[in-house]
Structures are given as C-alpha cells and as structure tokens.
Amino acid sequence: MIFRKSKTSDVESIMKIIRQAQEFFKNQEIDQWQDGYPNEYTIIKDINNAESYVLVKDDEVVATSMVTFKNEPAYDFIYEGQWLSNNKYATIHRVAVSNTHKGLGLSTEIIKYIEDLCINHDVHSIKVDTHKENIPMQKTLKKNGFEYCGIIYVDSSSERVAFEKLL
Known part of the structure; x- marks a missing residue:
C-alpha cells in the first residue's frame, strides 16, 4: 500500500468513500x-x-484522511479534561x-503513516477529535495509543471528544 498526498484526480474516489461513511453514520444513527x-x-x-492524503492499494484509493500541522483553533479550549501537551502537534x-476495505485495519495503517509524517x-x-457516538473511531484511537483528553467544540454547539497521542 502507498500513503500519499491526494491529487485533484483523486477527488471522485475520495468523495465516494466520504459518501459511504456518511451513509454508515446515518445507518448507525450517528x-x-x-x-x-x-x-x-x-x-x-x-x-x-x-493536507489531503489517500491510501492506495493496487492503484485504487481505499482510504482517505486529512492531516494538518497548523494550529486547530477549536483545540485552544478543552473542557472536562486537558491535553497531554502544549507542544506543536498535527491534527x-x-x-x-472504503466499504470494500473495512475491517482490514486501514485506519491503523493511516495512523502509522501519519506518525511517520509527524516524526x-x-x-x-x-x-484528533470525533463525534461522541463514533465508537469505531474511538476504539481505533485507543487501540493505537491515543488517550482521551476531554471535550472540544468545533462550532459553538458541536461537541466532540478529543484525543491525543505523544510520539
């Protein structure tokens, strides 16, 4: 597998995967x-x-993510907890x-590649933050050494659970 920066020619494949995720969340009432x-x-x-990355297997985009090294303003304030550090971070x-590649540990692979990018x-x-009902993502984060840190708000009313991992 190859983890690389996305190209404009990947947009259609990325959006297909995003739509599948949206449908999954809808079906799970998330x-x-x-x-x-x-x-x-x-x-x-x-x-x-x-800041857009894809995971490619056999010339097919099978997963997507966004990684930024810029400050995330929503992370300036955390409630009911605290961040593990106040150092530079990636988000x-x-x-x-992709639905055809779920259950193969690709989210873990993405995290490993992002850790290498960070180093x-x-x-x-x-x-990272996620919806409080997105249990699959929370399990993936915990399995990969992320620690729950508290609550952040992406908008004034959109509550998310926040995690951090120190490398």
Whole structure:
C-alpha cells in the first residue's frame, strides 16, 4: 500500500468513500457528517493546502484522511479534561475507509503513516477529535495509543471528544 498526498484526480474516489461513511453514520444513527460536510469543496481545499492524503492499494484509493500541522483553533479550549501537551502537534481529520476495505485495519495503517509524517516534521504530538457516538473511531484511537483528553467544540454547539497521542 502507498500513503500519499491526494491529487485533484483523486477527488471522485475520495468523495465516494466520504459518501459511504456518511451513509454508515446515518445507518448507525450517528449525527456526524450528516449536514453535507465534508463536501467536494472541503476535499479540494484540503488538496490545495497539501493536507489531503489517500491510501492506495493496487492503484485504487481505499482510504482517505486529512492531516494538518497548523494550529486547530477549536483545540485552544478543552473542557472536562486537558491535553497531554502544549507542544506543536498535527491534527487528523476526515478519516474514512472504503466499504470494500473495512475491517482490514486501514485506519491503523493511516495512523502509522501519519506518525511517520509527524516524526519527519519534528512533531511529537497528534490530536484528533470525533463525534461522541463514533465508537469505531474511538476504539481505533485507543487501540493505537491515543488517550482521551476531554471535550472540544468545533462550532459553538458541536461537541466532540478529543484525543491525543505523544510520539
């Protein structure tokens, strides 16, 4: 498998995976990604900012994620807990795996690749948030050494559970 930066030619494949994730959340009654987000504009913006990544297997995009080394303003305030560190960090957003490749540990593979990216950028902290009902993502994070840190708000009213891993 190859983990690489996304190209504009990947947008269709990425959006297919995003739509599958949106449908999964809807079927699980998880109120995440149910308002038209992320959309094609979001993905193109990630690509233009060199923050969109895909996992490719046999020339097929099988998973997607966004990684940024920029400050995440929503992380400036954390409630009912605290971050493990106040150092430079990477943030992971928009992890999704194709329905045909679920259950193969690809989210873990993405996390490993992101850890390598961080080390190469001399960054030793990864922060991530997810919906409180997104138990599969929370299990993946905990399995990969992330620690629950508290609650953040992505908008004034959108509560998320926050995790951090020190490298």
